[in-house]
Amino acid sequence: MAQQAHRAVAAAVVVALLMATACSGDDDSGDSSEGELVGHGDTYRATIRRSAGGVPHITGDTMTDLTFGQGYASGEDRSCDLADQVVKIRGERARWFGPGQDDENLSSDYAWRSIGIFDRAEQDWEEASPKVQDLLTAFAAGWNAHLDEVGVDGIVGWCQGAEWVRPLEPVEVYAYARAFALYASSVQLADYIAAAQPPGEQPAQPAQPAPSRSTERLPQGVGAFERGVSSLGSNGWAVGSERSEDGGGMLVANPHFPWEGELRFWEVHLTIPGEVNAYGVQLSGLPGIGIGFTEHFGWTHTVSAGNRFTAYRLQLVPGDPTSYMYGGEPRHMTKKDITIDVLGAGGEVEHQTRTMWSSHYGPIIDVRAVQDIPQLGWTTDTALTYRDANYDNDEILDQYLAMVEAQDFDQFVEAFDTYAGIPLFNTLAVSDDGRAWYADYSATPNLSDAALAGFEALKQSDIIVKMGAEQGLVLLDGSDPLYEWEEAEGARDPGLVPPDEMPQVERDDYVFNANDSFWMPHASEMLEGDYSPLHGPQRTARSPRTRENATVLDDTTPEGPAGEDGKFTLDELGDAALRNQGYLARELLDDVVQRCTATPTVDVPELPASGDADDGLSAGHVDLAKACQVLDGWDGIYDLDRAGPPLWREMLSQFSFSDQEAAGKLWAEPFDPTRPLETPGGLAPVGPDGVDPVLQNLGRAVQILEAAGVPVDATLGDLQFAVRGDEHVPVHGGGFWDGTTNVVGSGGRGASVTTRDPDIPTFEDGVFAPRSTLAEVDGEPAYPVDFGTSFLLALHFTDDGPEAKAFLTYGDTSDRSSADYVEATQRFSDKNWRDVLFRPAAVKDAAITTTTVRG
8 A cells, every 4th residue: 555655646845844045146135124014022023025826925134034924924824724733743632622523533632642743842842953943933933923913813714713722832833843754654553553452442443534546446454554645646857957948957846735734835935135035835834945946956845655664563472462572572562541631512621541552663553443454453462563764853954954055956965965854755856057856865764684585575475464565565573673673874863774875866857756666767767776675666667647757758859848959948847747648548548449439339247336335337238439439539638628538537447556557457568677668558458258348447437427417528627626615616637547747636635624624625435436536516526626736836947047937726825715715726727827926126026915024
């Protein structure tokens, strides 16, 4: 599952907790006395100018002034996100929201208290550098100043008037940043941590989470470990001087993240006249810039395909389920009694206590208690635990501070070797002189050669270990000291892979990543070497999305996206990012049309209903003539006016994920590691029994659309949209099965606020037939969008400095009644890029509102 999780994924963005520092090419004074004066005090002062779309351009005289202004502006737009996340990581959900449906708030509280990252952050806060403390103190002060100015009843969003919204302490912001570093590890295991109790003592089981579309077809029990990460993905393109018309570096940042909840990005511009000029986005409620650019370089992130934790199966001491064997000797688990305050239905607050257990690796987890998988439970014989590569990651602050303070590109790259604080991302970066760089410096467990050999042997002898390994999960024998992480000189923390053993490459044409492993950063030049397999596999098939990214970037033909000269302009690069060509349609559409033209009818078997749902389809003889005609008239592009995408998508959804990467029901030619862009290739032939899975699945797609009341010639714009307030805004792009670079869909929203924000629209997935990707919105079939391309940046460096254009597909504001809330999505729907305002003079000229805040 983890391979799928990391691959679908993407994305993008790390917690860059500090401002970007680089020389500004425009020495504008940025008079901080302009505009309305808000607040009081003489410690901080910043000016916030809002331009089109509500983007805040923040100017100050010092770094702490900037951070104060960012905290204030963040509070204006998204107060609820940070306030809610602090409640979560402190383990106080049940105190304010009650136990929740199926005790989900209780489970969250027990898990976060057991993980203990808030307590750890409080300890580490005392050791943080004075600069880090000053900047985070300023951010909290700015957020609090906004709260003080408008009051709890005046904030925007679903938490307006809530008694749990209160001023924040700087350490709480720091703790939330540390918690996000665990997103690909402990965060994904939270349900299983909360449920882990000795045999016979399990608490009430939480409801089994509904599988996302990207994991629902994985082998049972494997996809459980990282189902949340599976929703994340990204594309990152770094184009060098050889493919840039101006000769300077070019960047496309394209994280595929949720459009609701805490994982939304927030766009911001930070300036100290003559010293700092940095533009980009950060995750909602956090300071700094996570993806963006300065005068001299730009960078983006994608979610790494490597491992951020290793799981361990413990052999328990007979008769004692809280002790395990380790190195031939018994060892006791550590227990911790955790008491949770729980709000009752009548407003009373009660207390519940649960004993949580840990091994010397980390918390005990029980997958079976959440998803009924006997092999992954806490029994009288075995238990599961894990070790997290980012639990001790306090270097993330120094890492990002060094990145943004770099005076040139060499210093930027040097920061990765010095700190290795990147938690879970690949990095793609470009310089103003045309260098393009890719690296995966994600925190990675360091297993010895002997341990890796032992793991290979375990995969051959243990079916659960083998299934997990096929999906990227590392499950080890926790009773054997052989599988302890090995300490190496230069590593960020003991037990991690050191920086000089991490994959990286610099080129002058391009590098890219689309959530597959580091092995293929270029269409024809592979990055091979003696890298830990926990960084991700080498010489394995790539996803259709990766192959589409590589195809677009590598095309230097006159008809290609870079035009006759094969060198990109900014507009050509932006158009390429939104070309919306589906890779599977690119490679297979013509052959499918040829086949259905020759055989215009097909017999399809019965499709049984899924679970208790009445959504099965009967066997039948399906006429393919109309469907074949629709596909014949389609060019494989997922734009709104195209007929064909719904039909093709429903056909593809009937194949398994493995069918996309191996010869079988879909592809004829198997994967060849010497030809990773071209293979697997060709449409699979009709089977020796005369059965054609391709035409059968096309027939099934016809049945699904008929059952949903959708004509086979429906356009993408008829069905695919985002719910923005009272409006349905059509959204172009492909989903998981389509192999487009521009990915949109549903099911990947940030989970923390979904059940408490009454304005977040809900959809019922796949109600018309098993495996269908259609959902039901207000009783009608649709492809609703609440996930995918979120911040899309196209950047190039010219002789006059950086120029860029962007989309933030849902906008900065959380005010659903604001015109900006709808306009941001409509811009994306229209492919109407917004020019990035980077020069101070341009910002002042375009400012719609100006406010000076102080504190």
